[in-house]
Amino acid sequence: SAPVPAPLPTSDKIQLAPLTDKSVPHSMPLGKQRAPLPGITAASKPTFSQLKSAVVENVKQEVPQEKVPPKKVEEAKKDEPSKEELANRENYLKAQRDRLIKQKKQARESELDAYIKEKTQSTIPSTDNKKGKELDDAHLEMRRALARKVKEDLLGSASH
16 A cells, blocks of 8 residues: 555656756856866866866865954953863862762662661561570470480490
8 A cells, every 4th residue: 555656767868957047056156157277278188186286276266264353263262261260170070070979889888788787687586576486496406306316326326
């Protein structure tokens, strides 16, 4: 359902529209003849570098260079910060950077401390809880019984 492009012309020749004043950019009006390049005649066969330098020189003469009035140069210099202002700005930015680094370091340390505190509290069993105490007592009693049993087995097998 995409639109079908128009068929291309089958003719090998491409026809160009005639030149009019409207088809040429305003920078180069039709009929304007450029002055012949100095030192180059139709009879001489100039090199490319000669042609290039002549064209560049001709263009430089045709296009006047914009010169900045001295007042604007002075105004531009006034807008630029002095060396002292630049040094002050540099010191200020360095101090800001150091403050930010210090803040981030302190925040990271406090987060780390909170994390460590949370982890240590969750791994230490609470002694206030009676179930925890009973579990610890039962666990210790089981260990002692196993230790006695292993000891008796080892002493009994060593005497045989």
